Amino acid sequence: MSVSTAYTEHDGLGLADLVRRGEVTPAELVDEALHRLRQWNPVINAVIHRMDDRARREANEPMPDGPFRGVPFLIKDLVALVAGEPMQAGSRFLKGFIPDHDSELVARYRRAGFITLGKTSTPELGLTPFTEPALFGPTNNPWNPGRIAGGSSGGSAAAVAAGIVPIAGGGDGGGSIRIPASCCGLFGLKPTRGRTPTGPDRGSIWQGCVVEHVLTRSVRDSAAVLDATHGPDIGAPYGIAAPERPYLEEVTREPRALRIAMATRSFLGVRVDPECVRAVEDTAELLRSLGHTVIETHLPLDGPGFSLAFMTMVACELRGDMEEAARLTGKRLRASEFEPTTWALGLLGNRLRAAEFVNATRYLTNVSREVSRFLEPWDLLLTPTVSTPPPPTGSLQPKPKDTMLLRLLGAFNSGGLVKLAGLLEQAAADAFEFTPWTPVFNATGQPAMSVPLAWSRDGLPIGVHFVARFGDEATLFQVAGQLERARPWAHRRPVLPV
Numbered sequence: 001m002s003v004s005t006a007y008t009e010h011d012g013l014g015l016a017d018l019v020r021r022g023e024v025t026p027a028e029l030v031d032e033a034l035h036r037l038r039q040w041n042p043v044i045n046a047v048i049h050r051m052d053d054r055a056r057r058e059a060n061e062p063m064p065d066g067p068f069r070g071v072p073f074l075i076k077d078l079v080a081l082v083a084g085e086p087m088q089a090g091s092r093f094l095k096g097f098i099p100d101h102d103s104e105l106v107a108r109y110r111r112a113g114f115i116t117l118g119k120t121s122t123p124e125l126g127l128t129p130f131t132e133p134a135l136f137g138p139t140n141n142p143w144n145p146g147r148i149a150g151g152s153s154g155g156s157a158a159a160v161a162a163g164i165v166p167i168a169g170g171g172d173g174g175g176s177i178r179i180p181a182s183c184c185g186l187f188g189l190k191p192t193r194g195r196t197p198t199g200p201d202r203g204s205i206w207q208g209c210v211v212e213h214v215l216t217r218s219v220r221d222s223a224a225v226l227d228a229t230h231g232p233d234i235g236a237p238y239g240i241a242a243p244e245r246p247y248l249e250e251v252t253r254e255p256r257a258l259r260i261a262m263a264t265r266s267f268l269g270v271r272v273d274p275e276c277v278r279a280v281e282d283t284a285e286l287l288r289s290l291g292h293t294v295i296e297t298h299l300p301l302d303g304p305g306f307s308l309a310f311m312t313m314v315a316c317e318l319r320g321d322m323e324e325a326a327r328l329t330g331k332r333l334r335a336s337e338f339e340p341t342t343w344a345l346g347l348l349g350n351r352l353r354a355a356e357f358v359n360a361t362r363y364l365t366n367v368s369r370e371v372s373r374f375l376e377p378w379d380l381l382l383t384p385t386v387s388t389p390p391p392p393t394g395s396l397q398p399k400p401k402d403t404m405l406l407r408l409l410g411a412f413n414s415g416g417l418v419k420l421a422g423l424l425e426q427a428a429a430d431a432f433e434f435t436p437w438t439p440v441f442n443a444t445g446q447p448a449m450s451v452p453l454a455w456s457r458d459g460l461p462i463g464v465h466f467v468a469r470f471g472d473e474a475t476l477f478q479v480a481g482q483l484e485r486a487r488p489w490a491h492r493r494p495v496l497p498v
Helices: 004-011 012-020 028-042 052-059 104-111 154-161 180-185 219-229 247-252 274-291 303-330 339-349 353-376 400-411 415-420 423-431 440-444 473-487
Strands: 047-050 070-075 117-119 145-148 167-172 187-190 209-215 259-262 295-296 380-384 448-455 461-470
Touching: 004 012, 004 028, 012 219, 012 380, 012 423, 028 047, 028 052, 028 070, 028 117, 028 145, 028 274, 047 154, 047 180, 047 259, 047 353, 052 247, 052 400, 070 104, 070 154, 104 219, 104 259, 117 154, 117 400, 154 167, 154 180, 180 187, 180 209, 180 461, 187 219, 209 219, 247 473, 259 274, 259 473, 274 295, 274 380, 274 448, 274 461, 295 380, 303 339, 303 353, 353 448
Parallel strands: 070 117, 070 167, 259 295, 259 380
Antiparallel strands: 047 117, 167 209, 187 209, 187 448, 380 461, 448 461
16 A cells, blocks of 8 residues: 555554554655645645755654654644744734743653644634634635635644545634534534643633544544543543543444533524534434434523623733733734734733723623523533534635724724724624634533534535533443544545635
8 A cells, every 4th residue: 555545545643553454654654644744734824934945854763652652743833833944823923932931731742752844824823714814824624625624723624624634733712613613614612611721821721611632534543532631630620530442443443322412593593504504404314213312492592692791701802812922922012913803802902991891701601501591401402503614714804894994993003993883792793793602612521522423515624513411421422432433534525625
């Protein structure tokens, strides 16, 4: 079998097994991945920083004998720091910033045996569910380069879907692993709050809403990565019970008969495309055929109230991120180095009172309790991942007239004017049109996953979304493994234009 064929036919664990058996070398895998990167990245624009020489050097040096020894990998250019490599977070302001240490999660990736080829694109400071930063340009969906790849882990998702790497890093603060997984036909799990480390520089990111993990084609790769990376680091802000057994074992365990709630109506009151509804209904029938009970219900959530509280928290956290970036770079914050929406939302975050921030976070805590009470009788909740199949590139961007207003407000450098203009309320109304389910479970901290079980009439991926109780990734992996066996998806791959 050629290296190219092996690379296509195996997931990350499969490639690592070939390395252990001496059938391929890490250097051969890296060369194949870099060949694919050169071939496909000009089409999808997923990788914005390459580490070719470093990857080749590491492939020829002694490395940890972890579960992914010698497997090529990509890291999302947000939060995760790689010593000696730029971290730009999709922002002109951070261009040229080079950290001098690895984040704890990156250190665990290294111990797992991954060889990092580069860093993937993200929207500016990870703010949007699409990946179209002005600094690097849009990341395109491998299934149709005229459609979005999702965000904020869109670069990682596009690279995995295109076959450049089998696994890539991501982070999820409002759906940012699950959204691009749905758009690109991948498996994407958001672990429970506190399951993966955020140190040594960060503690609670976005009030605990952000959790980092990976995007994969196979369920078992995701489980094995979580086995290799979970657990608190020094000074972790959250404590969480360790899993009963390795997650990789859960993937092959048949789940007991489960009670599953199904909700196809949007929690936040937006229209849902019939194809996304059909994907959930079809999945429900599949689950029933596998012995589970699926009952339709609806979570009575105050959509406008949640949206406003969530965006209030995000605006304040964004301002903190911007000021931290200023400290790291030694630069003064200037409107010209940020996108108009980012700058205006940052001004607003600087203008909001401490009491408004505290009240918003308390509201989100109450939502978390409300959702947990609602789901108590159920083992899982099933919903669409997003409200439509992947929309056209640029269609979720602010309209030209809105961008002009944002530039005008930003020029005055006044958060008060931004607040008077009603930007927060408008942002809250618009923010979750495409993603009316995923952010709820960032606020609650529960684990959730998008599973690639459906495709649209136009051949675009449609993910279905599962949520489990706090700390219960095991049930998610069991069900995901069962669904993968019942309706395999690994053979479905996009055909990229040459």
